[in-house]
Amino acid sequence: MGEMFRSQEIPGKGYGVIAVREIQVEKKEFLERAVKHLDKKKREEFWSLHDSKVPDGAEKTIVGIWRTNNFALGVSGPKANNGLFLKMSRFNHSCSPSAEFHWNQRKGRQEIRSVRNISKGEEITISYFTNQVAVLNQRDRKEYLQSHYGFPCDCSACSLQGAEREKNDWERAEISRLEDRIERLFYDIEEEEDPEVDKLQSDVDSDLTNSKLIGGNLNSCKNNQPIPNCHQSDEDNSSCEDVNHNYIQNNIDSSDSKDLVDQSHTTLQDNGNLNFTNQNIKHTPCEDEDKDEQCVLEGLNLCFIRLELMKRLGLKIVSQLQVYKLVYDTAMEWDFPEKAVTAAQSAAGLSTTLYGSGSMEWSSWKSRLQHAQKYININQNS
Numbered sequence: 001m002g003e004m005f006r007s008q009e010i011p012g013k014g015y016g017v018i019a020v021r022e023i024q025v026e027k028k029e030f031l032e033r034a035v036k037h038l039d040k041k042k043r044e045e046f047w048s049l050h051d052s053k054v055p056d057g058a059e060k061t062i063v064g065i066w067r068t069n070n071f072a073l074g075v076s077g078p079k080a081n082n083g084l085f086l087k088m089s090r091f092n093h094s095c096s097p098s099a100e101f102h103w104n105q106r107k108g109r110q111e112i113r114s115v116r117n118i119s120k121g122e123e124i125t126i127s128y129f130t131n132q133v134a135v136l137n138q139r140d141r142k143e144y145l146q147s148h149y150g151f152p153c154d155c156s157a158c159s160l161q162g163a164e165r166e167k168n169d170w171e172r173a174e175i176s177r178l179e180d181r182i183e184r185l186f187y188d189i190e191e192e193e194d195p196e197v198d199k200l201q202s203d204v205d206s207d208l209t210n211s212k213l214i215g216g217n218l219n220s221c222k223n224n225q226p227i228p229n230c231h232q233s234d235e236d237n238s239s240c241e242d243v244n245h246n247y248i249q250n251n252i253d254s255s256d257s258k259d260l261v262d263q264s265h266t267t268l269q270d271n272g273n274l275n276f277t278n279q280n281i282k283h284t285p286c287e288d289e290d291k292d293e294q295c296v297l298e299g300l301n302l303c304f305i306r307l308e309l310m311k312r313l314g315l316k317i318v319s320q321l322q323v324y325k326l327v328y329d330t331a332m333e334w335d336f337p338e339k340a341v342t343a344a345q346s347a348a349g350l351s352t353t354l355y356g357s358g359s360m361e362w363s364s365w366k367s368r369l370q371h372a373q374k375y376i377n378i379n380q381n382s
Helices: 026-036 040-047 062-069 138-149 162-187 196-201 289-313 317-333 337-355 360-381
Strands: 005-010 014-019 081-083 099-104 109-114 212-217 239-242 265-268 273-277
Touching: 026 062, 099 317, 099 337, 109 337, 138 162, 162 289, 289 317, 289 337, 317 337, 317 360, 337 360
Parallel strands: none
Antiparallel strands: 005 014, 099 109, 109 239, 212 273, 265 273
16 A cells, blocks of 8 residues: 655654555544445435534535444443444433433443333433533533534423523532532542632522522432332333444543532531532641541532432433442441441442343442441441
């Protein structure tokens, strides 16, 4: 095929390297071969998929269709494996989805499972983006979806207006703020002033910031009860899956993230309700062992509040499970086994919803639960 590049003098730079012929990434060549080997029906289905990477009226491209419709096979990231599934690509996006996809490593297939009850005739939706984008406000989420997928989102969360929109935006931002505060508590990072606090606070109605969340109840956590899953009803259309073993590797675009700062603080009242108070809480770094435990305990409690918000807003279960893993590991390390039991019970319920009872993920959480309960029993009998 001849040389691909040569070294030559570049004006103003000395010597550099230029391409002597067109260089196409291996992904494009692989995609073209993969599509070519599809049967006629599947090839037509592929070309009928949306391509958000070309201007209006322009001809679709194989790479554009791939970039618009591929799914991560496992945890998203720069080195993730990705695949395109013809049926699964037909599921539309919602910022408050009714279903969630995951890669079943043991069976080698991508699956979609409902995460709440779905009525007959109701559209089944999934979320296209990561938790980092899900916590953005309505305007920024819409801009992200328009720029990455070529459509203006009109889901229930993106259709909210007025005080309801402000409340939804505030709750999503609070998830991010709590993450930052928890990190500071767990890892003893001193908090800094941020000039954007007052600007952000001015956008939030005072009645909203001082009100309780409707239905924001943590009794399921306090009573050590697992979160109910939506697969217990015989009438529930609980699972739909698309099996396609012809997947390929690709690096996905990294999601944009946005720094969010403290504009208020969330507290858990004695009655188990979430309450928002309009104040900036500054964390004093832990200086001794007793204070270390106090900081960790505060961080664990904030994790449960954050998880309740994530559940309330319909953020991905896989993201919630990551937080529960942090809670469990931290609680066991710092000798708070009751917190670990609460986390494991809730996570086992969520694992049933997303992965199914008897799955490897469910079994792992049941093992953690048994370990924490055994630890408590040993201490009580000693």
